[in-house]
Amino acid sequence: MAGVEFTGVGKAYGKGGHAVKDVTLTVAEGEFLVLVGPSGCGKSTLLRMVAGLEEITDGSIKIGGRVVNDVAPRDRDVAMVFQNYALYPHMTVFENLAFGLTLRKVPKDEIQRRVETAAGVLGLDRYLTRQPRALSGGERQRVALGRAMVREPKVFLFDEPLSNLDARLRVEMRAEIRRLHQRVGATMIYVTHDQVEAMTMGDRIAVLKKGELQQCADPRTLYSRPANTFVAGFIGTPPINLCEAGVTAAGDAIEISGTRFAVGAVQRAALVGRAGTRVQVGVRPEDLLLADAGLPAKVELVEPLGSETLVHLASAAGALVLRITSGAIPSPGDSVHVSGRADGLLLFDAGTGRALLDAETLAAHA
Secondary structure, eight states: OOOEEEEEEEEEOGGGOEEEEEEEEEEOTTOEEEEEOSTTSSHHHHHHHHHTSSOOOEEEEEETTEEOTTSOGGGSOEEEEOSSOOOOTTSOHHHHHHHHHHHTTOOHHHHHHHHHHHHHHHTOGGGTTSOGGGSOHHHHHHHHHHHHHTTOOSEEEEESTTTTSOHHHHHHHHHHHHHHHHHHOOEEEEEESOHHHHHHHOSEEEEEETTEEEEEEOHHHHHHSOSBHHHHHHSSSSOOEEEEEEEOTTSSEEEETTEEEEOOHHHHHHTTTOTTOEEEEEEOGGGEEEESSSEEEEEEEEEEOSSOEEEEEEETTEEEEEEESSSOOOOTTOEEEEEEOGGGEEEEETTTOBBSSOHHHHHHHO
16 A cells, blocks of 8 residues: 655646646545546546556656656556456456466465455455356446456556446445445545546545646535635536626625625635625525525526425526425426525635635634
8 A cells, every 4th residue: 555646747748738737646545536527637647647658747756655757557556447347258257357466477376365355345256257248337347346456556546437337337336446445445546527426435536627736625625615616616516506796895795696695704704805896606506595585586497306406597697506405396487586595605716716715714714
């Protein structure tokens, strides 16, 4: 088990610009870190640089305190699980699990021990004599996990391993991988574009945009104290409501499309010195409330989801989504008013999109 340290890491492709730019990040020993972001943000490139499958243009990567920039992939002591299972179809499950160890000339009794241990942890005991074609998608993915596990590496690397599975299997395999992490306690770095997957799996989540690290924090912090509007908009389902607002002359409230919204004590601290200026406001769907008075809106769509209902609204401030967990549900076509929970408003600079108060300051006021 070993930590991974990125220091000013970059990857440039000639005149095409940077796929990864100046990423500095430390993954602690035994941590489960998720790299998340939209397609093309550099998350897979960053993972492949750890594995040694991509050359590092700038900076350095350390694994267990050793700089590995020029170390061959096979000598880095990492194991990678890909989106494609890449199993050998003519081999049994046992042979697939043992193949890498056989190539390394590991003693047969040690191979037997490692394969049986991995099969037991992953529930593959009764499939060891089967070939991949006789397995389901979830079982094949467990074999791919086992093949990485038997190597007993310092670091596990996962490159969108669940994207080929259906929704139910993805949920099951998310739990499977988390259980694996709890049992073996290894350092794991996991790449996904699915923010729900990221939120449910990671000890911490690193959010990337166009190759640059936007924020790295635990799931709760990312959701409640995002560093900028990109993180706020990317994390959360349905997405956060974002709109422009003016700060009142007294600096103690904001106005959205002519409607005054009260703010909490933390938000007032963020507005000091900004009286009369413009800011961006983020309101999570659960913090947007139906009210007797407030911002006028019209109900366009109602989505019942069992334990909650999503109400889509059209307003002068733009499209809004409201989450209701109890009480009366409006119908499409209804005219309503909405307000925001005062201490649930997130405030950002109108120009840069950065949070007006950083996560640490917000945490101190929480």
